[in-house]
Amino acid sequence: MSYTNFRYVTSVAYDHKYIYFGTTGGILRLDRYRENWNTPFTTSDGMVDNHVRRLAYDPAKDELWADTYSGTAMYQPTFEEWYGGGVFPAGLVQGDKGKLNLTDLFMEFGYTYVSEGYILGPHLRRFDLTAHLEDNWQNLWVGTWGLGPGLIKLRSLDLILKRFGLFAKDVEAICLDGDDIWFGGEIDEDGRQGITRYDTRSEEWSYYEAPYRSGLPNAEVTAIAADEDFAWFGTQQGLIRYEKGGDSFTRFSTFSGLENDYVSCLETTPEGLWVGTIAGVNLLELKKGKPDSLSFRGLPKGDRFSNLHIYDIERDTGFVWIATELGIFRRLNVGGEWQSFIIPEGKLGGVVTAIETWGKEVWLASPRGILLFEPEGMTSNLYVPPGTWPERGIIRLAVNRDRVF
Incomplete structure (x- = not known):
């Protein structure tokens, strides 16, 4: 699963369980009964594109359709699978992009709903309403351009922002x-x-x-x-x-x-x-x-x-370690002088971009690969991952008993 920026909503749909929000980053799913979020749909789940233009739901076949900038895709809840291709059923689009016939809505501090169809946020910034859809419980689900999904409770006239994602x-x-x-x-x-x-x-x-x-x-x-x-x-x-x-x-x-x-x-x-x-x-x-x-x-x-250039700092039970453009240094947690470590020639080079410790092991990342260094015995092993090396190199490491991430 992937989490991204879902603040730009293009469309709204619903079935018997979820409210769906099509966004520029994928599809959000809100449980209609519990009003909590489920995991979103993105290309990580099989969608052809994260930028959704329209959503449609087919109640007869229980199918969710997405019209994206890279083509059409259909989700089958029974098999929990996305399938690319097909003709988008435009006649089953539920959401409306027209103007709301509402004047006064109550919002959280700093935000004001304007009847022309937008929200005025802090520092007088404008966020347009992009789509809306009323369910059978007197809830009006809305999308905004920049603030994410929202819920208008038609009985109390409250507009509640439903933030989700990064x-x-x-x-x-x-x-x-x-x-x-x-x-x-x-x-x-x-x-x-x-x-x-x-x-x-x-x-x-x-x-x-x-x-x-x-x-x-x-x-x-x-x-x-x-x-x-x-x-x-x-x-x-x-x-x-x-x-x-x-x-x-x-x-x-x-x-x-x-x-x-x-x-x-x-x-x-x-x-x-x-x-x-x-x-x-x-x-x-x-x-x-x-x-x-x-x-x-x-x-x-x-x-x-x-x-x-200090790339990374790590503390273990005994030492503070520093990864720099000239290699690694350490000193006791309680103080003292810094000690420079010279890695066996040719294995690492000068720059160390990330450092992580696990027990007596010190794991280092450099443009040449990932190095396991054991200071007590001054031993080391260089691992060069297969495939294409990341353009930016490795900026952080995480280590557990079995794996290095």
Whole structure:
């Protein structure tokens, strides 16, 4: 299954179980009875294209049809399979793209429905309603261009936004934070940029859009880390701190003490937050329970790796490891001098783009392959994956007992 940007809705349909929203990123499925989301349909599930233009449902054959920019496809619920080809049954389209005959609707704070057929969002931004479909329970399901699906309860005249999926589809960083999962990445195709938070317990998606949130001037996220009180976001324009208790953002830059504003990696340790940049590393100290007592430790000049690209930082039970353009370095968690490791000649080269530890093993990624390094015996094995090497190389590694990802 795949998750992407589903905020641009083109069409709506329903059957006896689901409300379907066709979007530019695939098809969303909302359970009509529980009003919770099921997994979406995308090309990962067999669709011919994620950009859906129209949806239709055939009740006689129990078939869902999708008209996409790459052709027509039909979904058969009994076999849970997508089949390409066929003629799209335009006469079975249920949704309407016409103007709604509604004047006043109640919405969440910051959003206003305008009777001309659009929603006025924060900072007076306009989001058009693109499709709507009334079911037999006095619910009017709507699609918007930029805010995703919505539900209008015709009895109470409430318009409720039903957020689902990523704010931006190009994900650069993911962080597990208790019941939450944070996602961050590049500016999306529509020119908008934001951070996504998914609550695994409530199954709710939240978005934090830059630069419209105070303290969040940029959301081109390169790295994410979290501790008990804060979530940290490395961006191309500095380090961003999200205070969980206050729902607020604060930015730190070279004026705060960072070696460089382009943050490349983050790692939380008992000492504090290690911040890797494209021109050196910092250690951010924070006394527990005192959010304002934050300072960048003045590391000795030789410990800052000034003007050196820091690709990744990893902490295990004994050491802090740093992957750089000149190889790997480590030092004790409790402090001390950095130690450089020279990998056997020819196996790795200079640049190390990712590092992950598992027990006594240290796994490294470089343009030449993936290397297993065991510091105690100074042994190593180079693995070159078959097929085409990723153009950008490997930016992160994850390791368990059996596999390396």
